[in-house]
Amino acid sequence: MIEIRNFGKHYGDFVAVENLNLKIGAGEVFGFIGPNGAGKSTTIRFLATLLRPTHGEATIAGHNVTDDPIAVRRSIGYMPDMFGVYDGMKVWEFLDFFAVAYEVPRNQRKAIIGDVLELLDLTHKRDDYVNGLSRGMKQRLCLAKTLVHDPPVLILDEPASGLDPRARLEVKALLKELRKMGKTILISSHILTELADICTSIGIIERGKLLLHGPIESVYRKIQQHRRLELRFAGDPAPGVSLVRSDPHVQSMQEGPRGVTIEYSGGENEVARLLHQLVAGKVGLLSFADKEPTLEDVFMMVTKGLVT
Secondary structure (H helix, E strand, C coil): CEEEEEEEEEECCEEEEEEEEEEECCCCEEEEECCCCCCHHHHHHHHCCCCCCCEEEEEECCEECCCCHHHHHHHEEEECCCCCCCCCCEHHHHHHHHHHHCCCCHHHHHHHHHHHHHHCCCHHHCCCEHHHCCHHHHHHHHHHHCCCCCCCEEEEECCCCCCCHHHHHHHHHHHHHHHHCCCEEEEEECCHHHCCCCCCEEEEEECCEEEEEEEHHHHHHHHCCCEEEEEEECCCCHHHHHHHHCCCCEEEEEECCCEEEEEECCCHHHHHHHHHHHHHCCCCEEEEEECCCCHHHHHHHHHCCCCC
């Protein structure tokens, strides 16, 4: 659905992005991860037909971004990281304005606007003036206007930036709903917790270079060579720690006041055997669980050069 080939953007001697290659399949939710200034917005503006490349090309839904920008704009819903609203317009008028711009037929606009308002939970704000909305409501409205022409691809640049925790959760819920609707979504953020339970795949960019990308589960497996187990004990952990230390599959151990976190090279059978030994040994085992890596773990390991 989205394919970028050898994209680069230079500003004089400054290289914003260099030789970026990326494919995002239909129905994916791709998390574009990187610190501020890494090249995320440059890449997104290129895909949104707002920036000409120094070199390289891209296609969205089969349309070349540089050669056929009008077709690309019909295929995408673009939400920039910074956006404005038009003073003096009501919410429904704002959406109607963009529906006209996208050439939505007049006899369909009222129903489409009603559906979009309902999806974004903005129906009760239909006749409010947009400049009187809270930031969270404006964020929803900007997302709503990307949907009025029902594009197959959404390109969202920092969609939850500046929102309070509740509004962030609401945006995440909306993105999950859009994923269920079959939209292909590229979402950029430097706040990793926003993306952890939304994305099907991720890409990490830093200093204009795409360091790692792929399905999120395969990325997790790549950075975590061994299983990580987290054990907690009731009371004195020493007997349990001693038993764990004797297991030949334990590669490393971090001890805490009430338990340990271990890197474990054994498979499912070995994990089951260790658990059985701990229970049979009556060492006061309170919990025993796999500790999944986080996007923060992935980002730190990749940007430190520990994974390539």
